[in-house]
Amino acid sequence: MLTTAQTELIQNSFATAISSRDDxxxxxxxxxxxxxxxxxxxxADDISSQSEMLTATLQLAVAEIRNLEALIEPLxxxxxxxxxxxxxxxxxxxVSEVLVESLQGAVGPTxxxxxxxxxxxxxxxxxxxxxDGAAAADQ
Numbered sequence: 857m858l859t860t861a862q863t864e865l866i867q868n869s870f871a872t873a874i875s876s877r878d879d880x881x882x883x884x885x886x887x888x889x890x891x892x893x894x895x896x897x898x899x900a901d902d903i904s905s906q907s908e909m910l911t912a913t914l915q916l917a918v919a920e921i922r923n924l925e926a927l928i929e930p931l932x933x934x935x936x937x938x939x940x941x942x943x944x945x946x947x948x949x950x951v952s953e954v955l956v957e958s959l960q961g962a963v964g965p966t967x968x969x970x971x972x973x974x975x976x977x978x979x980x981x982x983x984x985x986x987x988d989g990a991a992a993a994d995q
Contacts, residue, residue: 858981862974863921869971870918873962874911881907881914884958892950898941917982924981931982932989939990948983955979 858866873880885903889896899906913934920926935943956975960967 865974877962888954931985935986935989936993952979
C-alpha cells in the first residue's frame with residue numbers, strides 16, 4: 857500500500873514529467889528497446905499508437921493511485937492481453953526500471969530517492985496485478 861506522501865510524489869512528478877516532455881513515452885519505448893531488445897518484436901514499427909495507449913494507461917493509473925481497487929480489473933485484463941503478445945515476467949521489471957529512469961530524466965534535478973521508491977512500489981503493484989491477470993487467463 858502506498859502512503860499519502862508516495863501518492864503525492866507520483867501524481868506531482870507525473871504531471872511535471874508529462875508537461876515537460878511531449879516525447880516522454882516515445883523516448884521511454886526507445887530506451888526500453890535498447891535495454892531489452894527482445895521486446896521490440898512485440899510492437900509495431902510505428903509505436904505512435906502504442907505510445908498513446910501507454911500515456912492513457914499511465915494517466916488512469918496516476919489518477920486512480922489513491923483508489924487502487926478501481927485499477928485491479930483493468931490491470932488484470934491488460935495483463936491477460938500482454939500475455940497474448942508474449943510478455944514475460946522479466947519484461948515487467950525492465951519496463952518498470954526504464955519508466956522510472958524516463959520519468960527521472962523528465963522531472964530533472966527535483967527528482968529524489970523518494971520518487972524512485974514511490975514509483976517502484978506503484979509499478980511493482982501494477983506489474984503483479986497484470987501478472988495475476990495473465991496467470992488467470994492462462995488457466
